[in-house]
Amino acid sequence: MVRISELARQAGFSIPTLKYYIREGLLQAGTAVAPNRADYGDDHVNRLRLIRTLREIGGLDIGRIKRIVSAIEDESLSRHELFGVVERARAADVADPASSETAASRAEVDRFIDELGWRVRPDAAGRQELANALVALRGLGRDYDAGVFRPYAEAADRMAAREVRSISTAEPHSVAVERMVVGTVVFGAVFDTLRRLAHEHHSSGSD
């Protein structure tokens, strides 16, 4: 157990930042051992590593990190529910369908997800993100329908199936949920980076 100054040093955060995280509920309060003195342990170090990963690798702001941390702490959530929370916390800030064009695209996306046979909440933010992407592609002059997403959906399906399988159901809840969150965020960023690098590779010598 260490004082807050030592925790800050070990974790590479400033003391005011740690106090801010505690006030905001991101970091657990320390154990009070005397007036004006609290001690911090491994759980705090681990939580700070998680916050740093979500912030720096996942690019998530404090509000979104807080929603994920609250879900991790909620032992009553099933893994499926937790993936739902992470889905929402990582969602883009998307506008609701404002035009008949986006409403029609949304209906098309919903049909597409039904055809895939995916069990996904009707209010999953990702549905509207896909509809907005379709509207954007059409606005840029591509004559696309939701079928253009199919190869991406198939790749995502294989990847997610492998990832969900890799989380053993024998693990304690707290370990499993941390794994899920980190896996979703870090490997999502890793894949996006690898795809960019692969574009560079495959375009070499193309002109």
Add this chain to the structure above:
Amino acid sequence: MVRISELARQAGFSIPTLKYYIREGLLQAGTAVAPNRADYGDDHVNRLRLIRTLREIGGLDIGRIKRIVSAIEDESLSRHELFGVVERARAADVADPASSETAASRAEVDRFIDELGWRVRPDAAGRQELANALVALRGLGRDYDAGVFRPYAEAADRMAAREVRSISTAEPHSVAVERMVVGTVVFGAVFDTLRRLAHEHHSSGSD
């Protein structure tokens, strides 16, 4: 050809925003037809759609969008070079290796990319992003080496090969580069969204 007020209305931006984009070099100046009067055409509408897509779907800020737009306008860039520009513009703000741990991870990532046989600039930002992801995963207690990226690299390789092939070399430069940029950004966002939804699907009924 239309006045700036009509362009703003059509494209759904405010006039001050359009003037800001012109000052910053994101949007081409209009054609001067009289003192204090310029006309705008389809190229402007298309550029504004591109800016909106990069901003809203890709989550890119004005500085990054400007680097991409400049590259699109530079006819001398090969497609390979343009993918390099997009790679950099979409890169996370990553710290340089500050510790021996990150330097060792970076060397491991460089070897991994060599093993894949990918032709990627030695200074591609993605290399450091992967190294930082590896450090983050290890900090969170996973005993991982760069090999954990292999299934992601294989999926990215297949996806990028298909995407690069889909850009016909017969297309004019400006059309091809816009296709590349939009494809990279929009389908990157689409895949990330689909992976999140697939997690939700595959975890349903898992506990």
